[in-house]
Amino acid sequence: MKLALFASGTGSNAEVLIRSAQAGELSGEVALVISDKPSAPVLAKAQALGVKTVAIRPTSFQNKAEYEQELVSRLQSEEVDLVVLAGYMRLIGPVLLSAYEGKIINIHPSLLPSFPGLDAIGQALQADVTVTGVTIHYVDAGMDTGPIIAQREVPLVEGETHETLAKKIQAVEHKLYPTVVNQLLHEKLGEES
Ligand code: GRF
Numbered sequence: 455m456k457l458a459l460f461a462s463g464t465g466s467n468a469e470v471l472i473r474s475a476q477a478g479e480l481s482g483e484v485a486l487v488i489s490d491k492p493s494a495p496v497l498a499k500a501q502a503l504g505v506k507t508v509a510i511r512p513t514s515f516q517n518k519a520e521y522e523q524e525l526v527s528r529l530q531s532e533e534v535d536l537v538v539l540a541g542y543m544r545l546i547g548p549v550l551l552s553a554y555e556g557k558i559i560n561i562h563p564s565l566l567p568s569f570p571g572l573d574a575i576g577q578a579l580q581a582d583v584t585v586t587g588v589t590i591h592y593v594d595a596g597m598d599t600g601p602i603i604a605q606r607e608v609p610l611v612e613g614e615t616h617e618t619l620a621k622k623i624q625a626v627e628h629k630l631y632p633t634v635v636n637q638l639l640h641e642k643l644g645e646e647s
Pocket residue numbers: 461463464465466467468540541542561562563624627
């Protein structure tokens with residue numbers, strides 16, 4: 455099984471997934487890391503771990519469809535089975551969705567459907583909730599709206615700040631994402647045998 459990771463930023467989830475795969479904890483390998491931002495730190499992290507990377511700038515294309523066609527070509531030439539979004543800050547359009555239907559997942563730092571979109575952690579603090587969390591879901595055309603695969607709660611404590619909450623949420627993400635990705639890889643392996 456082959457994974458492609460899409461990320462626009464720091465790449466801590468991407469790093470954890472690469473390390474898990476390299477440690478033999480996933481039934482698959484990370485074939486490729488793709489970023490829409492050539493300066494994204496995730497690229498250096500993946501390269502340091504010996505993973506192939508590619509930066510593809512959407513602005514180099516006429517439109518989103520052409521950009522996504524390039525993504526699809528890259529994924530197909532690596533024979534990717536599962537596309538894992540890890541801080542990829544773009545909506546997925548019809549070209550990529552139809553080529554990889556049911557094969558694109560995302561992680562989001564809230565208990566969806568609460569707090570979709572940007573700064574889910576800030577939104578949770580603003581709303582003064584006592585519990586937020588992490589969601590892994592299949593990707594559809596909407597913003598953080600696809601079918602939910604797994605969720606974990608993260609309680610807020612007295613005096614919680616953006617920084618403390620972000621740290622707790624990331625710790626949960628780093629455990630949950632490899633576990634769920636591995637489950638999905640197993641399901642796909644089962645379907646193929
Ligand atoms: C994560 O919190 C994830 O839930 C959200 O973007 C963040 C990416 O963090 N989609 P990192 O780049 O993996 O550190």
